[in-house]
Amino acid sequence: MIFLWLGRFFIIFSMIFMLIGIIGLFRFKDFYLRILISAKIETVGLLAMLIGLIILSGVSFASLKILLIGLVLMFTNPLASHAIARSARVNGYLSPWEKIDD
């Protein structure tokens, strides 16, 4: 019973986090702020959701496989966002306030 409510707590927590991430995606005008906050909060929501589903499905091969998916995402998601940020920076994509300063 306690595991059921712990899993549901993690899932509700992740839904709140993803809602904040989506609000941030529409609210910020700056690309670098979006990649700093919103996309990363999405990743936190993803990991919380996977932890909640592991707790809900108990000890089985399926929950171990969800753990494997979580580990893969923890090592590949930073690489993707690093590649996007570096590509934008190398090509000279500026923030709005950097254009004002020059």
Added chain:
Amino acid sequence: MINRGAIKNICLFTLIWILLNEKLNGFVVLSGIFFSVISLYFTDKVLLGKSYSQLFHIPFTTILAYLIYLIFQIFKSGLTAIPKVIKGDCRVKIVDYHTPLNSQLAISLLANAITLTPGTITIEKKGNILSILCFDDEEITDDPELTTTFSKYEQILGSLKS
């Protein structure tokens, strides 16, 4: 060619093979060992040219401490990033951070952890200088004394040798 690191890697790959098959019997274990040996041999001879087991050798306790501290840290800084979304306007800056680690694998794992936490992203890595994109009001400077979060990662990863 056969050393302790290679045997550990073969056991790990066989475990992942069993996990992907979702059943445990003799045929699955034997085919898992067979494919693990083949893929390790192919990686050593064709892709890397060096020994994979010695190049990417991470002790199990190190990776466990790293993952537990990383999960704790991303939830903590995710909660502190919520007021910034509500407030709506911030500025970003790029700082250079000089890390005392000297193993390339440890520096890559540190950059991975920095990118996964909300609020900081590693943009470039040259030697042991990392360019970090962060908020304008955070105190990340070149001085390693100020950044206690990063020095905890460096303490965990410091046991890795290059």
Added chain:
Amino acid sequence: MNFLELVLCGIAIYTVFSIIRVLLGPSIWDRLLCLNVVSAKIIMAIVLLSVISNQDYLLDIALIYAFLGFLGTVLIARFIEKRGD
């Protein structure tokens, strides 16, 4: 309506808003960033569907989708970094 099915409907609504952001984004990096978010949502929806309907083979599809989404994002980012060379 189950609790997990309700969560799946919520994720579908989030995905629609992320796709609207992909269509709005002014530069290609904005679109790429939001595409990464959409791919994370799809992985989450597949894992949820697998837990709801109790079919384990959907987890393999989620694993492959994680690798393919990562590969696509990194490839496009590296390609436009060198301006197509």
